[in-house]
Amino acid sequence: MSTIFEWEQPLVELEEKIQELRSFITEQGIDFSNELSELEKRAEKLRTEIYERLTPWQKVRMARHPERPTTLDYLELVFDDFIELHGDRTYADDQAIVGGIAGFLGEPVTVIGVQKGRDTKENIARNFGLPHPEGYRKALRLMKQAEKFGRPIITLIDVVGAYPGIEAEQRGQGLVIAECIEQMSFLRTPIVCIITGEGGSGGALAIGVGDRILMLEHAWYSVISPEMCANILWKDSSRAAEAANLLKIMPTDLLKFGIIDDVITEPIGGAHRDHQATARQLKAFIQRSLSELKKLPLDQVVDNRLQRFRNIGKFTEKVYQEQVVEKLTDSDQMLPEQNENGDGE
Amino acid sequence: MLRVFRSKPKYATVRSTIPASQFDDEQTAVKKEIPDNLWIRCENCASVLYSKECSKAKGICSKCGYHFRISALERLNIIADENSFKPFPPLVAVNPLDFPGYEEKITNAQQTTKLDDAILIGEARIDGHLCVLGIIDFSFIGGSMGSVVGEQLTRGFEYGIQKQIPVVIFSGGGGGARMQEGIFSLMQMAKTAQAVGKFKQAGLLYISVLTHPTMGGVYASFASLGDIILAEPKALIGFAGPRIVEETTRQKLPEGFQTAEYALQNGMIDKIVNRNEMKETIAKLLSFHL
Numbered sequence: 001m002s003t004i005f006e007w008e009q010p011l012v013e014l015e016e017k018i019q020e021l022r023s024f025i026t027e028q029g030i031d032f033s034n035e036l037s038e039l040e041k042r043a044e045k046l047r048t049e050i051y052e053r054l055t056p057w058q059k060v061r062m063a064r065h066p067e068r069p070t071t072l073d074y075l076e077l078v079f080d081d082f083i084e085l086h087g088d089r090t091y092a093d094d095q096a097i098v099g100g101i102a103g104f105l106g107e108p109v110t111v112i113g114v115q116k117g118r119d120t121k122e123n124i125a126r127n128f129g130l131p132h133p134e135g136y137r138k139a140l141r142l143m144k145q146a147e148k149f150g151r152p153i154i155t156l157i158d159v160v161g162a163y164p165g166i167e168a169e170q171r172g173q174g175l176v177i178a179e180c181i182e183q184m185s186f187l188r189t190p191i192v193c194i195i196t197g198e199g200g201s202g203g204a205l206a207i208g209v210g211d212r213i214l215m216l217e218h219a220w221y222s223v224i225s226p227e228m229c230a231n232i233l234w235k236d237s238s239r240a241a242e243a244a245n246l247l248k249i250m251p252t253d254l255l256k257f258g259i260i261d262d263v264i265t266e267p268i269g270g271a272h273r274d275h276q277a278t279a280r281q282l283k284a285f286i287q288r289s290l291s292e293l294k295k296l297p298l299d300q301v302v303d304n305r306l307q308r309f310r311n312i313g314k315f316t317e318k319v320y321q322e323q324v325v326e327k328l329t330d331s332d333q334m335l336p337e338q339n340e341n342g343d344g345e
Numbered sequence: 346m347l348r349v350f351r352s353k354p355k356y357a358t359v360r361s362t363i364p365a366s367q368f369d370d371e372q373t374a375v376k377k378e379i380p381d382n383l384w385i386r387c388e389n390c391a392s393v394l395y396s397k398e399c400s401k402a403k404g405i406c407s408k409c410g411y412h413f414r415i416s417a418l419e420r421l422n423i424i425a426d427e428n429s430f431k432p433f434p435p436l437v438a439v440n441p442l443d444f445p446g447y448e449e450k451i452t453n454a455q456q457t458t459k460l461d462d463a464i465l466i467g468e469a470r471i472d473g474h475l476c477v478l479g480i481i482d483f484s485f486i487g488g489s490m491g492s493v494v495g496e497q498l499t500r501g502f503e504y505g506i507q508k509q510i511p512v513v514i515f516s517g518g519g520g521g522a523r524m525q526e527g528i529f530s531l532m533q534m535a536k537t538a539q540a541v542g543k544f545k546q547a548g549l550l551y552i553s554v555l556t557h558p559t560m561g562g563v564y565a566s567f568a569s570l571g572d573i574i575l576a577e578p579k580a581l582i583g584f585a586g587p588r589i590v591e592e593t594t595r596q597k598l599p600e601g602f603q604t605a606e607y608a609l610q611n612g613m614i615d616k617i618v619n620r621n622e623m624k625e626t627i628a629k630l631l632s633f634h635l
Contacts, residue, residue, distance in 0.1 A: 164585030164593045169603060172613050174564035174584035182538040182570055201522070202534060202565040202584070209535050223522045223531035223562070228589075232524065247527050248442045257441070259528050306539055310499065312532040313492035318435035318461055 003066055007058060008269075011050055014043045047268050054218070056250050057241035060226060062218035063158075063197040067272040069279065071098055071113030071156045074196070077279030078286070079104055079111060085142060087134075091171065094135030096127045096163070097207075099142040101151070105287060110146035112139045112207055113156030113196075130163035133176040136206050140180050143187060152190040152290055155207040160225055162203030180206040185309070190293035190301055192286055194264070195219045196271075211305050212289040213259070215251040216278070217266040221259070222249040259312070261289075387411050389579070403620050412577045412620050414557055416458065417465040417482035420515060424624050425469040425478055432467035433500055436493045444525040454485045462493035463523075466501050471513065472628030477501045479514040481563070488516075490563050491523035495533025498567055502540035502551075511550040511631055516568040517580075521561015534566035541570040550634040552627060555582050555605065555614065573630060574614045576605035577623070582614070 004012055018039050025032050054062065062068075075082045079102035087093040099112040114131060117123030139155075146153045162173050184191065184207070191210035199208065199221030215221060222229075229243035230236055248254075251263040264285050267274040293301055385396040389411035399406065403423055404413040415423075421430055440447045455461065463485035469478035479501050481488045490498075498514065505512045522530040544551055553571025555564075558581035565584055576582060583603035591598055601607050608614045618626045 162584065164589045166590060166594060166596060166598065166602065169583050169585065169590065170607075170611050172569075172611070174561075174582075175569040175613055177565040177584065178534075178538055178567070178569045181535050181566060182542045185535065185539045186542055201531060202562055205531055205534055206565075221528060223527050224524050229524060246442065246444055247524075249527070254528060257528060259532065306543075309532060309535045309539055312529060312536060313496050314439050314441040314526070314529055315436045315492045315496055316439055318437045 005058070005061060007050060007054075011043065011046050014039065014046060018043060051268055051270070055241070056220070056244035056247070057226065059218050059250055060198075060220050060240075060244055062270050063220055065270060065272045066118065068158075068197055069271055069275045070118070071111075071115045071158065071196070073275055074113070074156055074279060074282060075102060075111060077275060078283045079109070082111065085145075086138070088137035088141060090137060091134045092132075094127075094132050094138060095125050096129050096131040096159075097135035097139055099139055104152075104154070104290075108149075108151050109154055109290075110142055110151045111154045111156065112142055114159040114207075116158060116197075127163060129159055130161065131159065131203060132163050132165070132168045133171040133173050136162070136176045136180050139207050140176075140183060143184060143191075147187045147189045150189060152192065152293070153187070153210075154286060155191070155193045155210065157193060157195045157199055157204050157208055158197035158219075159200055159203045160198050161200040162206070174202075177202045177206040181209055184209040185306060186302060188298050188302055190290060191305070192289045192293075194282065194285075195221050195260075196282075198225075200225050209305070209309070211293055211301055212261050214262050214264055214285055214289070215254065215260050216264045216271060216282075217251060218270050219251060220244075220249040221251075221254055222247050385413075388413070405620055410578070410619075412557065412579060414483050414517065416484060417460060417480040417515075420480050420556075421465060421469075421478070423620065424471060424480075424513075424515075424627070426471065426473065429470035430467055430478065431469070432465065433497060433504070435461040436496055437461055438491055438493045438526070440525070441492070441529050442525070442527045444527070447525040450486060450525065458482055458485045460485055462491070462497070463488050464494045464497050466497045468504070468508075468510075471624060471631060474628060474631040475508075475510050476631065477505045477508075477510060477512040479512070481515060481517050483517045483558070486523060486525075488563070489521060489523035489530070490533050490537075490566075491526040491530045492533060494523075495530070495536050498537045499540040502537075502544040505544055505549055505551075506547045509547075509549065511552065511634060512544060513552045513554065513627060513631075514567065514571075515554045515556055516559045516563050517556035521563045521565070531562065534562050537567040538570060541567050545570075545572065550631070552630060554618075554623070554627075555608075556580050558582070560584065560586060569613075573616075575616050575618045575623075575626065576608065576614050577620055578605060578617055580605040582608045 021032055021036055082100055082102040084098055084100040096115060098115045101108055102111050114129050115126050116129035117126040143153055162177060192212045193208045193210035195215040197219055201223055226240035226244035227237040229247055230239040254260045255263055264281050267277045271278040383396060385394050385399055387394060387406040390409035392408040394406060404415040438451050460482055464479055464481050466479035469476060479498060502512055541551060551571050553568050553574045555568060555576040559568050560583055581603050582605055587598055587603055605617050609617055
């Protein structure tokens, strides 16, 4: 493994020791099997300890692991015969978002996902997985195409955020995200969204409005990246770890809040340790989600989707309105009258 | 007000709101320094203006025509017919993430703005035309959208459908989504965008007015989904804040980047309307959609 996190160091050292002992046993033919099994037990315990107790910031770093499977990896491992479709028909083809048609257990589906690069060259071509407006326009075009042909939509989300660039702003980054969110909400086809790595803000939500919203175990989803949050709170993005604690961005938090439907378990040590195993898990969850959704009439699917988002929000009805109104009246203000029929529900 | 602004110095501007003397009770008057109350410096031309006069002129600089940020209540006075506004039942924010200091932030903002949250919304008449009128107030935690703003806007569009009347929303929220409410504030983008979608499907008119500044999650949801999008002159409009864009791209930002004029030139808004003509323009548009 080329990238090893500091909290994995004790485990890696132990694993190396086990490896040494193994080769020693083979070379010398001395029986150390008791010692070996003892070490392996310790390693197992350490593994559980380390990966079950990851802090939010450690999870963010796991989600950014350079060898973590990307959308194209999943397209290879989970789906069959992927045919990539390019371009937004208006301006360009944004390589930070890939999309197209693929087979899933013998049935055509539309897959759309954010694509990060593996190396510098690829990352430059993919703009580090930071989409421009044309990427979102392409996604929307392909989603509408899926609706037309009755194909379910699977979106794979791994994005820190929509690209904050001059040209992106010029071409309407905010506007196109809004359009994606709005139109995705009403699409008459089942939608399964999976946050496979990073779920950063509007850039993630733009392809994240669905009937099932799932997250991999070491993924995060938030209104703002921990770095930017730290920057706003303390003008110091190096305090991102603290910000990550405050923002409640872990899959377990979001499951508790009712924002996501399920957490997809990763192989011990993270998805990057075993792409195949991760893909198998992903496949099982997609299969289950789609088969559940297909049992419902389409009207119901769309209604449920709308209702789900309609109900998100935490607030209380206020009781002390009168006092405020009086105060304003005293200061001789044109005044909000007492409400008679303001409630829209 | 100023404290909030200083803690989030996203834009290069110095002073934010006109001290709305008519809304000041004794408490806030004492807190404010005297020069703040009497004089105000124009962010655009640096002229020193007598703040009462500027307030009377709807917050427009008499020297250069710059539009100062005004409070939701001040804007209500400018836009709605007298005594026509009936607010929706008030909602109050909770602290869903137990974000440190959020309750105090809310309480402070409530005290300074006299609002329950960052939006003033209800039924109103504009030149006799009945509509839902929503106004976001920047002075309330940067006019950011949390659960309360999202719910009130959604209720606004639902009420519009129920009563078959148009919706007019003035957006002005620097931070966009309200960070302290985390994922809940992000989800308000979806909730409000869907509310707009349903409203439009009912064949009703939604006029979105972008005032300084409309950014982030507010811009990337309900604010940019209007059938007609108007903006005040020089209003900052965009998704990513200019500082973030500059830091990320390491490029010099073009002259007038993310202003209303820039958005108009790039085809993102329908029209720039001076505050003095705003009511008239909206009324005209409403009359075209009877």
